[in-house]
């Protein structure tokens with residue numbers, strides 16, 4: 183059995199239909215109409231200890247809902263789940279000692295006091311022995327570069343500074359599993375890099391199992407070998423990012439520097455555009471491989487320079503969402 | 509246990525930062541205290557029959573009520589807890605390996621004690637310097653004062669147990685407007701902070717005697733002024749204590765029940 187086993191979990195939210203207009207408001211006061219939203223629909227997967235999994239999908243796909251269920255905060259309507267031998271929502275108090283959670287959209291730090299005071303509170307909540315606490319805290323302060331911000335009241339911190347403190351707060355008790363729901367939201371390039379490096383190191387050094395949701399595909403490319411793609415509450419793809427790329431990243435951009443003029447029509451070449459120094463080609467690598475193309479080209483023109491660009495992953499994701507109609 | 513104490517301490521310390529709100533509260537309480545006293549003096553002078561408390565007892569009761577209002581009322585709610593439920597930061601509280609009921613209990617207690625600490629001293633000092641019959645009187649006896657302190661301590665825990673129920677109910681209703689606010693208003697009236705219980709019409713006294721609310725502050729205040737004799741206050745204090753235990757148990761059960769179907773907002 184795997185470290186994390188999720189079997190056929192479903193969760194439906196019932197929301198009151200609110201219509202606009204006075205008459206409708208009055209009607210709904212007398213008789214409420216409800217709408218059932220299947221936020222998570224029969225989801226199953228398993229994750230091994232020490233894995234980093236990117237949990238992706240468009241807005242409203244059910245990512246946060248899944249994270250809430252896996253961290254014991256929400257009861258699912260049906261399905262089973264065993265994580266480190268426990269069912270999160272049934273043995274919540276015991277279970278949550280082993281996990282850390284970061285909800286990028288929410289704050290766990292006390293607003294009026296410095297982050298370090300919240301850290302001390304967490305030490306007492308998780309009953310961390312003083313020595314262990316100090317060494318973990320100092321380690322986090324160093325790796326997340328918190329030295330100058332930890333003594334300032336949290337309400338005076340910038341979003342990125344606060345987020346780094348939030349991440350540290352979730353790791354003080356050295357959890358075996360870490361759930362990150364949009365941990366890089368609102369961060370600048372430098373902070374993002376810092377957070378990514380940190381997560382990577384954490385996984386490597388402590389074998390922490392990490393489930394990460396994000397809308398920033400570079401988070402995924404730098405961190406996760408495996409992704410689970412969900413849409414409308416269902417798992418659409420579960421596997422390596424590489425395989426998905428192979429399936430999807432069929433468009434490649436090639437720019438060629440040449441003085442010769444090129445006349446070519448071949449299956450697989452999607453478009454050809456002349457520019458100042460040569461040509462920009464877009465090819466479908468499923469129909470024609472790059473080496474094939476180069477062979478053909480070198481017979482016809484003399485190539486001075488060549489640049490090959492893969493399709494940006496974000497664009498691929500857009501096409502992916504379109505293809506799955508989510 | 510230490511975690512709950514830390515919760516209490518943090519909430520208490522951060523609560524002490526709200527000085528300007530406290531000054532506003534103090535002036536309001538002086539104002540209301542004087543208005544109430546004027547009304548009661550007029551009432552006593554009009555020569556009503558069977559008045560249940562003497563004028564000086566009543567005035568002392570009213571000043572105690574104003575001085576301790578931040579502790580014994582239920583309407584100044586801990587906005588943080590309601591916000592937590594509304595906006596879903598309760599996620600983090602649920603991810604802690606501690607009993608959520610007691611985390612909230614000690615937060616509310618810390619907040620209440622901070623609020624009353626800021627307001628209590630100015631009111632007590634000024635009102636005890638006021639001339640007869642307007643001022644705060646001394647306790648009926650030394651023993652009476654000790655029993656008052658005991659009963660007030662239980663009363664503080666009791667009002668905390670009640671105040672913490674409202675955000676727990678809100679877990680199910682998702683909004684504290686409507687039913688929850690109505691509950692709070694009724695609870696406050698029945699606890700005697702608007703009109704002392706002895707002035708209630710008889711039927712209302714009967715109703716409130718089977719409810720927990722009059723054991724919050726009405727009981728300790730009446731012990732202080734001597735309206736309830738020392739030797740007849742043992743039973744009410746026992747009842748007070750039983751209500752405290754009962755409400756803690758009810759709160760825990762309700763929390764458990766509501767958490768099963770809680771819908772955590774946002775994400």
Ligand SMILES: Nc1ncnc2c1ncn2[C@@H]1O[C@H](COP(=O)(O)OP(=O)(O)OP(=O)(O)O)[C@@H](O)[C@H]1O
Nearest residue numbers: 195221240241242243244245246247771772773775
């Ligand atoms: N508390 C709630 N009450 C009602 N509906 C909810 C609630 N929480 C989530 N939903 C609904 O469930 C669905 C999934 O929401 P969820 O927050 O899991 O999406 P997500 O994948 O995290 O999206 P995003 O990328 O925007 O954060 C959405 O349709 C949302 O409207």
Ligand SMILES: [Mg+2]
Nearest residue numbers: 245246247775
């Ligand atoms: Mg989300």
